[in-house]
Amino acid sequence: MRVVLLGPPGAGKGTQAQIIAGQLGVPAISTGDIFRANVSGKTELGQQAKSYMDAGDLVPDEITVAMVKDRLAEDDAKGGFLLDGFPRTIAQGEQLRGSLEDLGQHLDCVLELVVDEEELVRRLSGRRMLVDGEWVQRDDDKPETVRHRLEVYREQTAPLSGFYQSEGLLAQIDAIGSIEEVTGRAMAALERSRQSNDS
Numbered sequence: 001m002r003v004v005l006l007g008p009p010g011a012g013k014g015t016q017a018q019i020i021a022g023q024l025g026v027p028a029i030s031t032g033d034i035f036r037a038n039v040s041g042k043t044e045l046g047q048q049a050k051s052y053m054d055a056g057d058l059v060p061d062e063i064t065v066a067m068v069k070d071r072l073a074e075d076d077a078k079g080g081f082l083l084d085g086f087p088r089t090i091a092q093g094e095q096l097r098g099s100l101e102d103l104g105q106h107l108d109c110v111l112e113l114v115v116d117e118e119e120l121v122r123r124l125s126g127r128r129m130l131v132d133g134e135w136v137q138r139d140d141d142k143p144e145t146v147r148h149r150l151e152v153y154r155e156q157t158a159p160l161s162g163f164y165q166s167e168g169l170l171a172q173i174d175a176i177g178s179i180e181e182v183t184g185r186a187m188a189a190l191e192r193s194r195q196s197n198d199s
Protein backbone atom coordinates (compact mmCIF):
# COMPACT_ATOMS: atom_id res chain seq x y z
CA MET A 1 0.00 0.00 0.00
CA ARG A 2 1.05 3.61 -0.56
CA VAL A 3 0.06 5.65 2.46
CA VAL A 4 0.60 9.20 3.73
CA LEU A 5 0.44 9.87 7.45
CA LEU A 6 -0.77 13.39 8.10
CA GLY A 7 -1.04 15.13 11.46
CA PRO A 8 0.34 17.99 13.55
CA PRO A 9 3.68 17.82 15.38
CA GLY A 10 3.16 15.78 18.54
CA ALA A 11 0.30 13.68 17.15
CA GLY A 12 2.45 10.53 17.34
CA LYS A 13 3.19 10.26 13.61
CA GLY A 14 6.75 8.93 14.05
CA THR A 15 5.73 6.19 16.48
CA GLN A 16 2.67 5.15 14.48
CA ALA A 17 4.59 5.32 11.18
CA GLN A 18 7.08 2.71 12.40
CA ILE A 19 4.40 0.35 13.71
CA ILE A 20 1.96 0.70 10.80
CA ALA A 21 4.73 0.40 8.18
CA GLY A 22 5.96 -2.74 9.97
CA GLN A 23 2.49 -4.25 9.88
CA LEU A 24 2.05 -3.35 6.20
CA GLY A 25 5.55 -4.59 5.31
CA VAL A 26 6.55 -1.30 3.66
CA PRO A 27 9.31 1.22 4.51
CA ALA A 28 8.41 4.20 6.73
CA ILE A 29 9.89 7.28 5.08
CA SER A 30 10.19 10.26 7.41
CA THR A 31 11.43 13.52 5.92
CA GLY A 32 12.15 14.84 9.44
CA ASP A 33 14.36 11.79 10.15
CA ILE A 34 16.17 12.15 6.82
CA PHE A 35 16.82 15.83 7.56
CA ARG A 36 18.00 15.09 11.14
CA ALA A 37 20.37 12.35 9.90
CA ASN A 38 21.81 14.85 7.40
CA VAL A 39 22.19 17.52 10.09
CA SER A 40 24.09 15.10 12.39
CA GLY A 41 26.17 13.86 9.45
CA LYS A 42 26.94 17.51 8.57
CA THR A 43 26.11 16.91 4.91
CA GLU A 44 25.38 19.75 2.50
CA LEU A 45 21.66 18.90 2.64
CA GLY A 46 21.84 19.01 6.45
CA GLN A 47 23.50 22.42 6.38
CA GLN A 48 20.82 23.74 4.03
CA ALA A 49 18.00 22.39 6.21
CA LYS A 50 19.30 23.17 9.71
CA SER A 51 18.42 26.83 10.07
CA TYR A 52 14.82 26.24 8.91
CA MET A 53 14.41 23.28 11.26
CA ASP A 54 15.85 25.15 14.26
CA ALA A 55 13.39 27.99 13.65
CA GLY A 56 10.46 25.54 13.34
CA ASP A 57 9.94 26.56 9.72
CA LEU A 58 9.48 24.29 6.73
CA VAL A 59 12.55 23.49 4.66
CA PRO A 60 11.93 24.98 1.18
CA ASP A 61 10.05 22.77 -1.30
CA GLU A 62 12.93 22.69 -3.86
CA ILE A 63 15.10 20.88 -1.32
CA THR A 64 12.42 18.65 0.18
CA VAL A 65 10.63 17.55 -2.98
CA ALA A 66 13.83 16.44 -4.77
CA MET A 67 14.91 14.50 -1.70
CA VAL A 68 11.57 12.63 -1.49
CA LYS A 69 11.49 11.95 -5.22
CA ASP A 70 14.92 10.26 -4.99
CA ARG A 71 13.87 8.28 -1.93
CA LEU A 72 10.65 7.01 -3.56
CA ALA A 73 12.60 5.80 -6.58
CA GLU A 74 14.71 3.48 -4.38
CA ASP A 75 14.07 -0.26 -4.68
CA ASP A 76 12.52 -0.82 -1.26
CA ALA A 77 9.77 1.75 -1.98
CA LYS A 78 8.66 0.14 -5.24
CA GLY A 79 6.10 -2.14 -3.58
CA GLY A 80 4.68 0.51 -1.26
CA PHE A 81 5.63 3.00 1.45
CA LEU A 82 4.34 5.01 4.33
CA LEU A 83 5.27 8.68 4.19
CA ASP A 84 5.61 10.46 7.54
CA GLY A 85 5.91 14.25 7.45
CA PHE A 86 5.52 14.64 3.69
CA PRO A 87 3.68 16.32 2.06
CA ARG A 88 3.47 19.36 4.32
CA THR A 89 2.14 21.90 1.81
CA ILE A 90 -0.42 21.72 -1.01
CA ALA A 91 2.47 22.32 -3.46
CA GLN A 92 4.28 19.27 -2.05
CA GLY A 93 1.03 17.27 -2.35
CA GLU A 94 0.78 18.20 -6.01
CA GLN A 95 4.45 17.37 -6.58
CA LEU A 96 3.97 14.00 -4.88
CA ARG A 97 1.04 13.19 -7.13
CA GLY A 98 3.21 14.07 -10.17
CA SER A 99 6.21 12.04 -8.96
CA LEU A 100 3.98 9.00 -8.37
CA GLU A 101 2.32 9.40 -11.77
CA ASP A 102 5.82 9.36 -13.34
CA LEU A 103 6.39 6.03 -11.58
CA GLY A 104 2.94 4.73 -12.67
CA GLN A 105 1.72 4.78 -9.05
CA HIS A 106 -0.87 6.51 -6.91
CA LEU A 107 -1.67 6.87 -3.21
CA ASP A 108 -4.09 4.40 -1.64
CA CYS A 109 -4.91 6.25 1.57
CA VAL A 110 -4.09 9.34 3.62
CA LEU A 111 -4.41 8.79 7.36
CA GLU A 112 -4.81 11.95 9.41
CA LEU A 113 -4.04 11.71 13.14
CA VAL A 114 -6.34 14.14 14.94
CA VAL A 115 -5.33 15.62 18.34
CA ASP A 116 -6.46 18.93 19.88
CA GLU A 117 -3.88 21.69 20.22
CA GLU A 118 -3.77 21.83 24.02
CA GLU A 119 -2.79 18.16 24.15
CA LEU A 120 -0.15 18.72 21.43
CA VAL A 121 1.61 21.50 23.38
CA ARG A 122 1.58 19.29 26.49
CA ARG A 123 3.06 16.32 24.61
CA LEU A 124 5.71 18.27 22.69
CA SER A 125 7.10 20.15 25.67
CA GLY A 126 7.54 16.87 27.57
CA ARG A 127 9.00 14.92 24.63
CA ARG A 128 12.59 13.61 24.83
CA MET A 129 14.62 11.46 22.48
CA LEU A 130 17.51 9.10 23.17
CA VAL A 131 20.82 10.30 21.69
CA ASP A 132 24.06 8.42 22.53
CA GLY A 133 22.41 6.93 25.63
CA GLU A 134 21.07 10.26 26.91
CA TRP A 135 17.52 11.65 26.89
CA VAL A 136 17.59 15.07 25.26
CA GLN A 137 15.01 17.60 24.08
CA ARG A 138 14.92 18.26 20.34
CA ASP A 139 15.96 21.89 19.67
CA ASP A 140 12.67 22.41 17.85
CA ASP A 141 10.64 21.11 20.84
CA LYS A 142 11.46 24.23 22.92
CA PRO A 143 8.18 25.99 23.89
CA GLU A 144 8.51 29.05 21.60
CA THR A 145 9.43 26.86 18.61
CA VAL A 146 6.60 24.44 19.37
CA ARG A 147 4.04 27.25 19.16
CA HIS A 148 5.52 28.39 15.85
CA ARG A 149 5.52 24.83 14.43
CA LEU A 150 1.85 24.48 15.31
CA GLU A 151 1.11 27.77 13.56
CA VAL A 152 3.04 26.60 10.47
CA TYR A 153 1.02 23.38 10.58
CA ARG A 154 -2.30 25.23 10.80
CA GLU A 155 -1.45 27.57 7.94
CA GLN A 156 0.52 25.41 5.53
CA THR A 157 -0.17 21.74 6.24
CA ALA A 158 -3.75 21.53 7.57
CA PRO A 159 -5.20 22.51 4.14
CA LEU A 160 -3.92 19.13 2.85
CA SER A 161 -6.75 17.52 4.78
CA GLY A 162 -9.31 19.12 2.43
CA PHE A 163 -7.06 18.45 -0.58
CA TYR A 164 -7.06 14.69 0.11
CA GLN A 165 -10.70 14.67 1.24
CA SER A 166 -11.67 15.93 -2.20
CA GLU A 167 -9.62 13.13 -3.76
CA GLY A 168 -11.55 10.60 -1.66
CA LEU A 169 -8.34 9.44 0.06
CA LEU A 170 -8.70 10.90 3.55
CA ALA A 171 -9.32 8.81 6.68
CA GLN A 172 -9.31 10.74 9.98
CA ILE A 173 -8.26 8.89 13.13
CA ASP A 174 -8.71 9.99 16.73
CA ALA A 175 -5.07 9.91 17.94
CA ILE A 176 -5.81 10.26 21.66
CA GLY A 177 -5.42 6.98 23.51
CA SER A 178 -2.76 4.32 23.95
CA ILE A 179 -0.31 3.58 21.12
CA GLU A 180 -2.06 0.23 20.55
CA GLU A 181 -5.52 1.84 20.41
CA VAL A 182 -4.40 4.40 17.83
CA THR A 183 -2.63 1.72 15.74
CA GLY A 184 -5.83 -0.38 15.89
CA ARG A 185 -7.91 2.55 14.58
CA ALA A 186 -5.35 3.24 11.83
CA MET A 187 -5.22 -0.39 10.67
CA ALA A 188 -9.04 -0.56 10.65
CA ALA A 189 -9.19 2.60 8.53
CA LEU A 190 -6.59 1.20 6.11
CA GLU A 191 -8.59 -2.01 5.81
CA ARG A 192 -11.77 -0.02 5.04
CA SER A 193 -9.93 1.96 2.40
CA ARG A 194 -8.46 -1.23 0.90
CA GLN A 195 -11.95 -2.72 0.65
CA SER A 196 -13.44 0.39 -0.94
CA ASN A 197 -10.53 0.63 -3.42
CA ASP A 198 -11.10 -3.02 -4.36
CA SER A 199 -14.84 -2.66 -4.90
Ligand code: AMP
Nearest residue numbers: 031032052053057058059064085086088
Ligand atom coordinates in the same frame (compact mmCIF):
# COMPACT_ATOMS: atom_id res chain seq x y z
P1 AMP B 1 9.28 16.29 11.84
O1 AMP B 1 10.24 15.32 12.42
O2 AMP B 1 8.38 15.65 10.79
O3 AMP B 1 8.51 17.06 12.87
O4 AMP B 1 10.15 17.37 11.02
C1 AMP B 1 11.10 18.20 11.67
C2 AMP B 1 11.41 19.40 10.81
O5 AMP B 1 11.96 18.97 9.54
C3 AMP B 1 10.21 20.26 10.43
O6 AMP B 1 9.86 21.18 11.46
C4 AMP B 1 10.74 20.95 9.18
O7 AMP B 1 11.67 21.97 9.50
C5 AMP B 1 11.51 19.83 8.50
N1 AMP B 1 10.62 19.05 7.61
C6 AMP B 1 10.23 17.75 7.75
N2 AMP B 1 9.43 17.39 6.74
C7 AMP B 1 9.31 18.46 5.93
C8 AMP B 1 8.58 18.73 4.73
N3 AMP B 1 7.81 17.81 4.15
N4 AMP B 1 8.69 19.98 4.19
C9 AMP B 1 9.45 20.91 4.75
N5 AMP B 1 10.13 20.75 5.89
C10 AMP B 1 10.07 19.53 6.48
